[in-house]
Amino acid sequence: MLLLATFGASAQTTRGKVQVVAPPFFDTLLAKRATLNKGGGGSRGYTSSYGYRVQIYSGSNRSSAFNAQAKFNKEFPEMRTYIVYKEPNFKVRAGDFRSRIEAESMKEQLKPWFPVMFIISEKINPPKTVITND
Template sequence: MRFLAIEKIAILAISAFFYSGVANAQQGEINISKDPKIDKLLTYQKEINQETDNDTRFKIQIFNGNLKNAQRTKSRFEYKYSDIHASIKFETPNYKVWVGNFRTSLEADRYLAEVKETFPNAFVFIPPKKKK
């Protein structure tokens, strides 16, 4: 009985070897056509991104207090939300933990809803402009 099993496997292997030489992959071409307005849209988006000053973007403040607790809060935030940048800012007399750099208030509010689960005192604001 074992001999029959080995014989069947050998026949299958030999036939598979011969048929593999006959098999061919399909050949073809792909043509991609795009609307010329897409290039215009990309150019327009680049212009908007260059005009937008980083200082006018929305941020979320998750902490206000002493340095030790600010560092602890920042670490906790970075551990839970690794996709958004967090920074510590000093404004006399407190340290503040600011997160994100959102273009619109809608974008910031959406993220705020997620952050409020862990940091209930968080709020959205526009940071004051730097003096030149």
């Protein structure tokens, strides 16, 4: 028994070395990610965050989903719309709202066109920024 106790104690104090082997392009990818997160490069220059969208259509008919999207785009051409397909349903969602209050306001405006709507919490794209040369 005494022999096993001393062996167990010595095994716990023995230290080894850990060597991490990374692909050569790993550091390049880390640097690119840091640049994108700062907003200083890349094609988008922004990151997504969670917010709200108004779901204006949900159903299995693809053409009805595209019709709902076209109807929305006709009334609100400046706002983004998204079609999500999760078998067997198509869902049309509109807007990139940072707060639920903004989404509720849009839902109230849409009542004449879309009788059944839901507010969905999901990752959103930040609103487009206006760049002027003043």
